[in-house]
Amino acid sequence: MDKVTEELKKGLKLLKQEWQEDLAQYKKKFLNTSLADKKKEGITWHPIQVKKTKIGMGERLLVEIEKLDQSQNSSFHSGKSVAFFSTQDGYASSENRVNGVINQVKKDSMIVTLQADELPDWMDSSRLGVDLLFDEASYREMEFALKKVISPENQRLKELREILIGDRAAAFSDLSRRASEHLNFSQNQACQKIANAKDVAIIHGPPGTGKTTTLIRAISEATDKGLSVLVCAPSNAAVDLLVEKLTDSGISTLRLGHPARVEEKILNQTLDAKTANHESYRDLKKLRKDINQYLKLAKQYKRNFGPEERRQRKLLFDEVGRIREAAKHLEEYISFDIFQKTQVFASTLVGASSHHLRGMTFDVVFIDEAAQGLEAATWIPILKAKKVVFAGDHLQLPPTIKSFEAAKEGLAITLMEKVIQRKPLVAELLQMQYRMKAEIMGFSNEYFYGGKLLAAENTKQHFFEDESILEWIDTAGAGYTDRQEEESLSTFNPEEALFACKYLNELIKRIGISKFKENGWTIGLIAPYSAQVRHLRSLIFESFDFPNLKAFADLITIDTVDGFQGQERDLMLISLTRSNERGEIGFLADERRMNVAITRAKRKLVLIGDSSTLAVNPFFDSLLGYFEEKGGYRSVWEFLVN
Numbered sequence: 011m012d013k014v015t016e017e018l019k020k021g022l023k024l025l026k027q028e029w030q031e032d033l034a035q036y037k038k039k040f041l042n043t044s045l046a047d048k049k050k051e052g053i054t055w056h057p058i059q060v061k062k063t064k065i066g067m068g069e070r071l072l073v074e075i076e077k078l079d080q081s082q083n084s085s086f087h088s089g090k091s092v093a094f095f096s097t098q099d100g101y102a103s104s105e106n107r108v109n110g111v112i113n114q115v116k117k118d119s120m121i122v123t124l125q126a127d128e129l130p131d132w133m134d135s136s137r138l139g140v141d142l143l144f145d146e147a148s149y150r151e152m153e154f155a156l157k158k159v160i161s162p163e164n165q166r167l168k169e170l171r172e173i174l175i176g177d178r179a180a181a182f183s184d185l186s187r188r189a190s191e192h193l194n195f196s197q198n199q200a201c202q203k204i205a206n207a208k209d210v211a212i213i214h215g216p217p218g219t220g221k222t223t224t225l226i227r228a229i230s231e232a233t234d235k236g237l238s239v240l241v242c243a244p245s246n247a248a249v250d251l252l253v254e255k256l257t258d259s260g261i262s263t264l265r266l267g268h269p270a271r272v273e274e275k276i277l278n279q280t281l282d283a284k285t286a287n288h289e290s291y292r293d294l295k296k297l298r299k300d301i302n303q304y305l306k307l308a309k310q311y312k313r314n315f316g317p318e319e320r321r322q323r324k325l326l327f328d329e330v331g332r333i334r335e336a337a338k339h340l341e342e343y344i345s346f347d348i349f350q351k352t353q354v355f356a357s358t359l360v361g362a363s364s365h366h367l368r369g370m371t372f373d374v375v376f377i378d379e380a381a382q383g384l385e386a387a388t389w390i391p392i393l394k395a396k397k398v399v400f401a402g403d404h405l406q407l408p409p410t411i412k413s414f415e416a417a418k419e420g421l422a423i424t425l426m427e428k429v430i431q432r433k434p435l436v437a438e439l440l441q442m443q444y445r446m447k448a449e450i451m452g453f454s455n456e457y458f459y460g461g462k463l464l465a466a467e468n469t470k471q472h473f474f475e476d477e478s479i480l481e482w483i484d485t486a487g488a489g490y491t492d493r494q495e496e497e498s499l500s501t502f503n504p505e506e507a508l509f510a511c512k513y514l515n516e517l518i519k520r521i522g523i524s525k526f527k528e529n530g531w532t533i534g535l536i537a538p539y540s541a542q543v544r545h546l547r548s549l550i551f552e553s554f555d556f557p558n559l560k561a562f563a564d565l566i567t568i569d570t571v572d573g574f575q576g577q578e579r580d581l582m583l584i585s586l587t588r589s590n591e592r593g594e595i596g597f598l599a600d601e602r603r604m605n606v607a608i609t610r611a612k613r614k615l616v617l618i619g620d621s622s623t624l625a626v627n628p629f630f631d632s633l634l635g636y637f638e639e640k641g642g643y644r645s646v647w648e649f650l651v652n
C-alpha cells in the first residue's frame with residue numbers, strides 16, 4: 011500500500027473511532043436515561059406546548075413551541091435535528107414521533123421546521139416533549155468522501171490527493187496580476203498566488219490580518235474570469251458570514267443548505283427563496299394548487315364506490331400524475347435557471363454533498379476556516395474541485411474532537427495544516443494586522459508567527475487614555491483555589507471571579523463610563539472553562555453587586571475562548587482560573603487556544619492568573635516574562651491592601 015493510501019486509511023479508522031465515541035457519549039446521555047435525567051442534561055424539553063404554526067420559506071411547516079418548565083437546562087441550538095414525542099397514554103409509541111430542524115432557540119421557546127406537511131394530531135396532546143437527535147448523516151458523508159479519496163475514480167482527484175498530502179509538487183503559472191489598491195502588499199501577494207496556482211494555494215491569516223477581505227477579493231477575481239466557484243466553511247455561521255460579504259460585493263451567491271440552518275439575513279440567497287422569487291414560481295404554485303384540488307375531489311369517492319366512480323377516480327388520479335410531472339419539470343427548470351445565473355455556490359463542508367450539486371465540478375473550491383474542519387469533511391468539497399484554496403490559521407483553535415484517543419493519534423490535524431507543513435510554498439502569510447495595538451500583538455507575533463507580523467498604522471490609535479496596554483495581575487499567594495463543578499466537572503475559581511469583576515468595575519469607572527457609551531467601546535471577559543464563565547455571568551448579570559457592569563450588559567460579552575474565535579473587543583480581560591498547588595493547568599496547556607484568547611483585544615489586555623501555578627508551563631512562563639518586560643506585571647496584593 012502506498013504511503014498516501016495508508017495515511018488516508020488511518021484517517022478513516024480515526025474517524026470511525028470519533029463517530030463511535032460521539033455516539034457513545036450521546037447514548038450515555040440518552041439511552042437508559044430517565045426523562046427527568048434527560049431534562050437535567052438539557053437534551054430534552056418536557057412538557058412543551060405548541061404555540062403557533064405557520065408556513066415558512068419553501069412552503070415548509072414551522073412550529074413554535076414553548077417550554078412549560080422554565081427552570082430546565084438546554085443544549086438545543088439552531089441547526090440541530092430534533093424529534094417530537096408524546097408521553098400521553100395511547101400516544102407514547104415510537105410511531106408518534108416526528109423529526110425537525112431547529113431554526114431558532116430562545117430562552118423558553120424555539121422554532122422548528124417540521125419534516126411533515128401538517129401537524130400530526132397527537133401533537134395537540136398535553137404531554138408533548140422534544141429530544142435532541144444524534145447527527146449521523148455528517149459522519150456518513152465524511153466516511154463516503156474519505157473512501158472516495160482512498161480509491162479515486164477520477165483523474166483530477168487522483169492528482170489532487172498526491173499533491174495535497176503526497177510527494178507530488180503543486181504547479182504554478184507565472185502570469186502577473188494587477189495589484190488591487192484596496193489590498194495591502196501581502197494580501198495582494200496572496201491573491202497573486204491564488205491566481206497563479208494550478209492546484210492549491212493557502213491564505214494563512216493570523217488574527218486581524220484581513221483574511222476575509224482577501225478571500226472575498228480572490229473569489230471576485232475568479233468570478234470575473236468566468237470561473238465556476240464553490241465556497242465552503244466548516245460551520246453554518248462561517249458560511250453565512252461569507253455569503254453576506256459576497257452579496258455585499260455584488261457577487262450573486264446561492265446558499266445551499268436547509269433554510270432552518272441559515273441566518274435570517276441571508277435567507278434570500280437560498281434555493282427556496284430564489285425559487286419563490288422566480289418569475290415562473292406563480293405557475294408552479296398554480297400547478298400545486300391544482301394537484302391539491304384534484305386530490306380532494308378524488309378522495310370524495312371513498313364511500314360510494316361503483317364502477318363509474320372508480321373510473322372517475324382513476325381519471326382524477328391520472329390527471330394528478332400528469333400535473334405532478336409538469337410541476338416537477340417546472341421546478342427543475344426554475345432550479346436550472348437559478349443555477350445558470352449563480353456565480354458562486356456556498357455551503358458547509360458537509361453540505362457540499364448536497365444532491366443539488368450532484369455531478370457538478372468547480373474550477374475553484376475555496377475553503378474558509380479550513381484549520382477548523384476535520385480532514386474527512388474537507389475532502390467532501392474537494393471531490394468536486396479542479397483547484398482548491400484554503401484560508402485559515404492553523405495556529406488558532408483546531409476542530410473540536412470528542413475522542414481523546416483519536417485526537418492523540420492525529421485526528422485533530424487538519425488537511426490545511428498538513429498541506430502548509432508539507433508544501434510551505436503554496437501558502438502566503440498575511441502580515442499586516444489591523445486589530446491590536448503593537449504591544450498586544452507582540453507576544454503572539456514572536457511566539458507563533460516568527461515575528462513576521464506588523465501592526466498597521468490605525469492600531470496606533472488603539473488605547474485608552476492614561477491606561478497601560480498590558481496588565482497581568484498575579485494572584486499568587488492570595489489563597490485563591492480552583493475547584494471542580496460537581497455536575498459538569500468543569501473548573502472554576504470563585505475568588506478569582508470575584509476579583510475579576512471588582513477589577514473590571516473599577517477599570518471601567520477609571521476610563522470613564524460615559525466614554526465607553528459614547529464610543530461604543532466593547533468589553534470581553536474570557537474564561538477558559540465554562541463553569542468559570544457561568545460564575546462570572548451570574549456575578550455580573552444576576553447579582554446586584556456590580557451595578558456598573560450590569561448597566562453595561564449590552565457592551566459586555568462573557569464567554570469561553572472557543573466562543574470568541576474570530577471576534578474582537580476593545581477591552582479584554584481573561585480570568586485564567588487555574589490556581590492549585592499541583593501546578594495542574596489542564597487544557598490551558600493548549601497553546602493555540604491561548605493564542606486565540608490573547609489576540610482578541612484592540613486597546614487593552616488584562617490577564618488575571620496565578621503565576622505560581624501557570625509559570626510551571628514554558629508557554630505561560632514566556633508570556634509572563636513578556637508582560638514583565640513591558641512593565642505590565644502587577645500583584646493582586648496591590649489591590650487587596652487598598
Ligand SMILES: Nc1ncnc2c1ncn2[C@@H]1O[C@H](COP(=O)(O)OP(=O)(O)OP(=O)(O)O)[C@@H](O)[C@H]1O
Binds near residue numbers: 192216217221223224
Ligand atoms: N488592506 C486593508 N486596509 C485597511 N484595512 C483593512 C485591510 N484589510 C483588512 N482591513 C481591516 O481589518 C479588519 C479585519 O478584516 P477582516 O474581517 O477581513 O479580517 P479577518 O482576518 O477575516 O479577521 P479574523 O481575525 O476574524 O479572521 C477589518 O476592519 C478590515 O476593514
